[in-house]
Amino acid sequence: MTGRHTPDRLARAALTRIADPGDEHVGRWLRRHGSVATLAMITGDDALPGISDRRTAGYRVRRERADPENDLRAAAALGCRFVCPGDEEWPAQLDDLGDRRPIGLWVRGRPGLRMWSLRSVAVVGARACDSYGTHVAATLAGDLAEAGWTVVSGAAYGIDAAAHRGALAAGGPTSAVVASGTDVPYPPGHAELIGRIAEQGLVVGELPPGAHPTRGRFVLRNRVIAALTRGTVVVEAQLRSGSLVTARWARELGRVTMGVPGPVTSGLSCGVHELLRGEAQLVTDAADVIELVGSVGEDLAPARHGPVLPRDLLAPPAAAVLEALPGRGSRSARRIAEEAGRGLDETLSRLHELRALGFVQRDGPDWRLTPGPPTPPG
Missing domain, CATH: 3.40.50.450 (Rossmann fold)
Known part of the structure; x- marks a missing residue:
């Protein structure tokens, strides 16, 4: 260990200078050999397995800029930390990326x-x-x-x-x-x-x-x-x-x-x-x-529906009688009963109920819709 940093942390910090994010070759080497051995491979002079000479040359050019101790000090001065796989703070879901998993994350x-x-x-x-x-x-x-x-x-x-x-x-x-x-x-x-x-x-x-x-x-x-x-x-x-x-x-x-x-x-x-x-x-x-x-069965969205109108709350028999009234003008109770398919006594009972709720009003001997929204009398 150098100072308070483990060899793994130092190696990974150096590799973030050398390799591009999501480099599958480096990710595969990290999985097989670990960070310290991977850094030694890249910074050495031997040929690297499975990659072109051009990519190898790119790594070797960048290795000259790698100074993990300095990067970690600079990060700390900025209020930033370097989080590595295996740390308590590491989000395990990032492991789903496989060999394209981040080498580490700088977190501010x-x-x-x-x-x-x-x-x-x-x-x-x-x-x-x-x-x-x-x-x-x-x-x-x-x-x-x-x-x-x-x-x-x-x-x-x-x-x-x-x-x-x-x-x-x-x-x-x-x-x-x-x-x-x-x-x-x-x-x-x-x-x-x-x-x-x-x-x-x-x-x-x-x-x-x-x-x-x-x-x-x-x-x-x-x-x-x-x-x-x-x-x-x-x-x-x-x-x-x-x-x-x-x-x-x-x-x-x-x-x-x-x-x-x-x-x-x-x-x-x-x-x-x-x-x-x-x-x-x-x-x-x-x-x-x-x-x-969210959690299955717990974080359900509320049911979607349009605005609830007063007539939506009526019982079906009352709603049927209300539907039997004309949009304009008036109609007799007997005619309303015929249109609604209800008996005359039941129709009269429903009409008085609808009147109490403000939906209809008397028009002499007949019945008509109340203009505007229903307003119960009194």
Whole structure:
């Protein structure tokens, strides 16, 4: 052990400098040989099994920059920690990624990553979203957070930002999985937002301090978002949206894949609608999401129905008599009885009942509907 860091922790920290996130070759070596032996293989001079000379050269160039002691010190100074497989804080669901499991995660924020990930939902979508998507994402995330679910997203422009802001506004938990070092705000315009997430929640990344994102790293971090959560909700997405990559990862990992439908005339919802034509579940609010990702039989969404009208509460015989009255004008009790298929005595009894409830009124010897909503007399 060097200082307070185990050889495994130091080796894994070094490997986050050398290997790209999701590198299956490194993941396979880690599984077979462990982190210390894997680092020795990569930093040595011998040929590496199963990979090209070009990839080997890439590892060997990057090994010159690997200084795990310095990275761990820098992380600690930033209030960041390095969480490894086997740590108490490590979320076991990440192991579902197999050889593409993160080497380790750099975590910024006070809450425990494992506990916050136990009840978590990813809310992702288009960067170039419209007001509909922003409203839906913020409302959905806020309601999920109020219900005690951690909202996970990628801190990007558009739907990601709306989801994080919705959870923050509700005073609830949210985690941002970034494609850079947790101390490098990206996009730069979200420096304040990412800072707020770090103060109130968690900022999580696979890259060490100071590392900058690349196009490929944005795609690769989506697998972590999918694996970390119980399900992924796509709010708005075009047909080539990166958020669909997250949804595909969620499906492959056996997580719940969900989509919020949008206008059929909007190109921003085309990707979501394609998901919904496949195996994705249609959701419209937090209750729908929680029913799908929550405990079976316990987190059920409320039954959906239209507004209850006063006439809906009438007993069937009274309702039949009420239906027999004309929309305009009046009708005799005998004619009403014929229309309702009831006896005259029963019809008269029901008419007086309906009068007491404010549905009908006398019109000389006949009966007519009361104008406007029913208002009981007296």
